[in-house]
Amino acid sequence: MGTLLLLIALTFEIAFAIYCMVTKQNHKKIKNWMRIAVFCAFIILTLSSVIVWSLRWVLPAILLLILAVTGTVSLIRNKTNTKQYKTSKLVWKSIIMLLAFVFALVPAIVFPQHPSPKVTGEYEVSTATYTYVDKNRKEEFTDNGDNRFVNVEFWYPKNADEKYPLLVFSHGAYGIKASNTSTYTELASHGYIVVSIDHPYHSFYTRSEDGTNVLINTDYNREVDNLNKEGIYTRAEEYGLIQKWMKLRTDDMNFVIDTILQKAKSDKTSVYQHINTEKIGVFGHSMGGASSVWLGRERDDIDAVVNIDAPFFSDLVYKKEIGDYAARDEAFKTPLLNIYSDDVWGQLDSNSTYVANKLNNKNFKDAYTVHFQGAKHLSLTDLPLFSPILANYIQGGSADIDPYYCVETENSLILKFFDDKLKGIGHFTPKKTY
Incomplete structure (x- = not known):
């Protein structure tokens, strides 16, 4: 699960960075909505036990929460994006975000959630x-x-x-x-x-x-x-x-x-x-x-x-x-x-x-x-x-x-x-x- 989520996160960040470079825009509003959606998806997967909550998921949860909160604040303030698009700045931000996801998901990759071996006895x-x-x-x-x-x-x-x-x-x-x-x-x-x-x-x-x-x-x-x-x-x-x-x-x-x-x-x-x-x-x-x-x-x-x-x-x-x-x-x-x-x-x-x-x-x-x-x-x-x-x-x-x-x-x-x-x-x- 940790490896799968890391691949999804890396694919999203790389694909979105390429999209911004092709259109030569920051697309900050779209990014904010997507990060809120990702955090909500993480909560749903946890509540439905697809992700079994444990210490391995603490860092990803914190990272996604921070991104969702900053995205929400940015949308509420609804400021017009006056920052000029710069490819170098976009690349650096993407690299930092990729490294953050790698760091956050290391515990889930090294210690993946797994089904327990069978227990066949009658006693709890x-x-x-x-x-x-x-x-x-x-x-x-x-x-x-x-x-x-x-x-x-x-x-x-x-x-x-x-x-x-x-x-x-x-x-x-x-x-x-x-x-x-x-x-x-x-x-x-x-x-x-x-x-x-x-x-x-x-x-x-x-x-x-x-x-x-x-x-x-x-x-x-x-x-x-x-x-x-x-x-x-x-x-x-x-x-x-x-x-x-x-x-x-x-x-x-x-x-x-x-x-x-x-x-x-x-x-x-x-x-x-x-x-x-x-x-x-x-x-x-x-x-x-x-x-x-x-x-x-x-x-x-x-x-x-x-x-x-x-x-x-x-x-x-x-x-x-x-x-x-x-x-x-x-x-x-x-x-x-x-x-x-x-x-x-x-x-x-x-x-x-x-x-x-x-x-x-x-x-x-x-x-x-x-x-x-x-x-x-x-x-x-x-x-x-x-x-x-x-x-x-x-x-x-x-x-x-x-x-x-x-x-x-x-x-x-x-x-x-x-x-x-x-x-x-x-x-x-x-x-x-x-």
């Missing part, structure tokens, strides 16, 4: 956000002595009348807790309570209950960026960074789970009172998926794990004698579903950080593994729907898979897996390739 979904403060940990990214805090958001069945399994999600390296909102909504609509975690200073940004905003830490950002480049770190240095990141992530996840389990015993808030504390699943994308697999090994109360496009950092061993990675030799006993894009699928046979993910690893012989052919790393999040331009920029190109097919199929697989493992519904038998 509610959300709630909280900030948990860990009194047992100090924040390592600051020197002010504050305790570590974690922001979480719940998606859960509205008007709940029973207890539901708890599912805990962890985002990727630069992600945010809303990265897979369509997945949480689908799961909650089928009777799950989903909580997604913002890992402060690992997430792109996070906002606390008191309004505090925290952006990604620059040192962490640089470390992740350098890890994806050849020759920056030795294997030993890479391994050290991975262990540091995983400790922070798994400490956050353990703290959130323990906090929720405690609140389920004492807090009268509806979302906590409807959690079945005997049924817990964890899942995550990229680094969050690695953290989820780690918790699947670490905690006895985790009943199912979904790993979305992540290495098994929990099963990665650095062997000094060979100066390279090897896979841990211990069976993984928690039910596990791996979902891979092309970006990761092509690395599963290498001796990289994915060495433990090899399909012939006998310690994961009972795990389910599916491959989304044509998908890229971010195809397994909602970002390609929310901002195709941003997703393509971050992952270095567009994916060869329909984003709605990819996300909706992924959501369906995750739902069926958790239904089987946590609720005993159905028999999970996925295809190998989608």
Whole structure:
């Protein structure tokens, strides 16, 4: 919609400028009426929900309102246009107006309005956000002595009348807790309570209950960026960074789970009172998926794990004698579903950080593994729907898979897996390739 409106605006401004140059007149009265009409059309499209109002439309609305008001004032004053026509002045005014429309419509182009993926469950979904403060940990990214805090958001069945399994999600390296909102909504609509975690200073940004905003830490950002480049770190240095990141992530996840389990015993808030504390699943994308697999090994109360496009950092061993990675030799006993894009699928046979993910690893012989052919790393999040331009920029190109097919199929697989493992519904038998 943003791109279409920009094309219409550019076409109108260019066509009108050419008309003025051909007739050698300013046609100010016609321009005023047309700008009033355009603003009215914008209002009608918004009221009829063709344009779904959101922050992306604030700048275009302000620009069109200003043009409509100035046009109306000019018509009311009804002054005779005595200004002499000048082509150079007309061209400059047109260029400025074109730039103004481009600037105003950038948010709508970068973050286009889009239909939400299908929600197939019977429950209406509610959300709630909280900030948990860990009194047992100090924040390592600051020197002010504050305790570590974690922001979480719940998606859960509205008007709940029973207890539901708890599912805990962890985002990727630069992600945010809303990265897979369509997945949480689908799961909650089928009777799950989903909580997604913002890992402060690992997430792109996070906002606390008191309004505090925290952006990604620059040192962490640089470390992740350098890890994806050849020759920056030795294997030993890479391994050290991975262990540091995983400790922070798994400490956050353990703290959130323990906090929720405690609140389920004492807090009268509806979302906590409807959690079945005997049924817990964890899942995550990229680094969050690695953290989820780690918790699947670490905690006895985790009943199912979904790993979305992540290495098994929990099963990665650095062997000094060979100066390279090897896979841990211990069976993984928690039910596990791996979902891979092309970006990761092509690395599963290498001796990289994915060495433990090899399909012939006998310690994961009972795990389910599916491959989304044509998908890229971010195809397994909602970002390609929310901002195709941003997703393509971050992952270095567009994916060869329909984003709605990819996300909706992924959501369906995750739902069926958790239904089987946590609720005993159905028999999970996925295809190998989608």
